[in-house]
Amino acid sequence: MRRFPRAKRVHGVKGIHNAYKEAALLCSTDYFWVVDADAEIVDSFNFDYVVPFFDIARVRVWRCKNPINDLVYGYGGVKLLPRCLVNKMDVNTTDMTSSISKHYEPVQELSNITKFNTDPFTTWRSAFRECVKLSSQTIQGQVSQETLERLDVWCSVGTDKEYGKYAIQGARQGREYGLENKNNNEALRKINDYSWLKELYERTVSV
Amino acid sequence: MSGIAFNPNAYDIVFLSYDEPNADENYQHLLSIKPKAKRVHGVKGSDAAHKACAELATTDRVVIVDGDNKVLPSLWRRNIWIKQGHFDWDNKVFSYSSLNSINGTSYGNGGVKCWPVEKILAMRTHEISDDESVSVDFDFDSYLQLNTIGSHTVVNSSPLQAWRAGFRDAVKLYMSGNGSFDDVDWRNMDRLYSWMHVGADVENGLWACYGARLGCYLIQRGYDHHELCDFDRLNDTFKMYYAASHNNLEKACNNLSILLNHRYVGNVFSVEKSIEYKEKVKPPVRSPEEFVAGNKDPEYDIVFISYDESTDNKK
Numbered sequence: 001m002r003r004f005p006r007a008k009r010v011h012g013v014k015g016i017h018n019a020y021k022e023a024a025l026l027c028s029t030d031y032f033w034v035v036d037a038d039a040e041i042v043d044s045f046n047f048d049y050v051v052p053f054f055d056i057a058r059v060r061v062w063r064c065k066n067p068i069n070d071l072v073y074g075y076g077g078v079k080l081l082p083r084c085l086v087n088k089m090d091v092n093t094t095d096m097t098s099s100i101s102k103h104y105e106p107v108q109e110l111s112n113i114t115k116f117n118t119d120p121f122t123t124w125r126s127a128f129r130e131c132v133k134l135s136s137q138t139i140q141g142q143v144s145q146e147t148l149e150r151l152d153v154w155c156s157v158g159t160d161k162e163y164g165k166y167a168i169q170g171a172r173q174g175r176e177y178g179l180e181n182k183n184n185n186e187a188l189r190k191i192n193d194y195s196w197l198k199e200l201y202e203r204t205v206s207v
Numbered sequence: 208m209s210g211i212a213f214n215p216n217a218y219d220i221v222f223l224s225y226d227e228p229n230a231d232e233n234y235q236h237l238l239s240i241k242p243k244a245k246r247v248h249g250v251k252g253s254d255a256a257h258k259a260c261a262e263l264a265t266t267d268r269v270v271i272v273d274g275d276n277k278v279l280p281s282l283w284r285r286n287i288w289i290k291q292g293h294f295d296w297d298n299k300v301f302s303y304s305s306l307n308s309i310n311g312t313s314y315g316n317g318g319v320k321c322w323p324v325e326k327i328l329a330m331r332t333h334e335i336s337d338d339e340s341v342s343v344d345f346d347f348d349s350y351l352q353l354n355t356i357g358s359h360t361v362v363n364s365s366p367l368q369a370w371r372a373g374f375r376d377a378v379k380l381y382m383s384g385n386g387s388f389d390d391v392d393w394r395n396m397d398r399l400y401s402w403m404h405v406g407a408d409v410e411n412g413l414w415a416c417y418g419a420r421l422g423c424y425l426i427q428r429g430y431d432h433h434e435l436c437d438f439d440r441l442n443d444t445f446k447m448y449y450a451a452s453h454n455n456l457e458k459a460c461n462n463l464s465i466l467l468n469h470r471y472v473g474n475v476f477s478v479e480k481s482i483e484y485k486e487k488v489k490p491p492v493r494s495p496e497e498f499v500a501g502n503k504d505p506e507y508d509i510v511f512i513s514y515d516e517s518t519d520n521k522k
Contacts, residue, residue: 004509006506006509007509007510008509008510008511009510009511009512009513011512011513011514012513012514012515013514014514020512023510025487026508026510027507027510028489028508029492029505029507029508030394030492030507031505032507032508032509033507033508034510034512035512036512036513037511037512037513037516038516047506047509048506050504050505053494054392057393080507083489083491084393084396084397087488088471090470116516118516122515194515
């Protein structure tokens with residue numbers, strides 16, 4: 001807010017898809033930027049990208065640094081979304097960005113650090129959700145080898161970082177859950193249900 | 208402000224009506240703002256009707272207001288400043304946006320236009336076209352599309368008017384994707400979506416939704432879209448489907464969504480949802496207006512999304 005006073009906020013909306021739809025309703029520009037709550041925007045990023053007017057409606061995701069395992073890719077990155085398509089997206093999918101548009105563009109510029117390791121549960125939840133997506137390969141356009149390499153890093157690197165053990169445990173559980181439910185959309189969709197995640201965490205986690 | 212000023216007050220105004228039930232009312236409204244506005248009424252064929260307007264004009268351009276349009280006084284209060292040397296001024300049509308009375312869309316459909324008279328007299332479109340690209344509409348490439356709303360296009364004065372408006376524009380929008388929803392440009396798809404879903408809150412609004420859906424469905428069944436230029440045939444098509452749909456129009460609309468079978472075509476919105484949609488969902492920007500002097504790149508909205516994260520207040 002200090003750097004970009006025009007920023008608006010959506011808080012406490014249950015379900016990620018619903019939160020993004022709510023965000024779209026706050027906006028009037030053809031595209032809108034989405035910043036997750038755990039994102040710390042880097043100084044070089046200025047929200048000044050402009051989409052060519054007659055371009056097809058793509059989801060654009062900027063690169064982001066993971067503070068636990070140092071991976072740099074789209075996970076947790078700032079997104080630029082076509083507002084009209086967010087309004088109409090199917091809310092019953094596992095991966096929100098690919099349900100907005102089949103056209104996805106990773107932008108090779110760093111936007112932020114995703115500081116998700118703020119407490120044990122939040123850290124575990126973030127790692128679990130991402131590794132379910134990576135292992136089940138539900139994200140459109142995923143490159144298989146690259147995905148597996150990222151999954152390995154999530155599941156093994158970062159024990160020395162704050163709440164790193166929770167990230168690794170969440171990643172390993174997520175990997176297992178994703179593989180087990182690779183073709184079970186109903187089970188995969190549960191990763192967007194934060195109450196279910198909390199219950200799973202309380203039932204299974206011991207670090 | 209640098210550039211050339213386009214001032215709509217400099218040109219003759221002609222109100223162009225055919226059979227719109229609200230045409231007289233809209234013309235009187237125009238006269239209350241612009242008492243010298245002229246009128247052409249009942250000329251068959253869009254090309255011929257526009258030529259009749261051009262022949263009435265004594266200025267080198269003519270502002271044409273369609274019969275279903277309720278013009279806004281603000282249209283004549285603002286000059287448009289054009290970048291110098293940006294285009295061939297004499298060959299361009301200024302096309303204002305229009306706010307649709309049924310579904311809240313805002314784009315060129317039915318909007319006020321300011322034409323070069325010579326261009327109208329020389330063109331061969333619609334009923335006399337020998338070029339497929341202008342057989343059911345004008346040459347969009349010559350339009351300077353303005354985001355400024357110059358009028359409200361009031362197309363819900365009768366079931367036929369609403370149905371025909373929805374049918375005609377939906378067919379044009381759908382055909383812009385060659386009869387495939389997935390290939391329609393996303394801004395046009397947004398407009399088509401509104402035509403098909405929004406409007407239960409206004410009188411005859413559902414007729415527009417029905418017309419839009421039926422138009423797309425008939426295209427899938429091989430309908431010849433050139434019939435859009437022939438209002439007599441369109442009226443016959445309406446009569447044919449009226450009997451089967453008017454007793455339960457909502458159901459007829461929803462049955463068409465089953466036949467159209469696409470993720471962007473669902474049940475028509477209720478009265479409450481139509482009102483909410485128009486209040487909350489802004490239509491896409493119509494034009495980059497790259498020809499307007501001083502035009503800047505857009506600055507997109509930013510939304511910060513939080514749920515229960517413990518660090519979010521520190522941002």
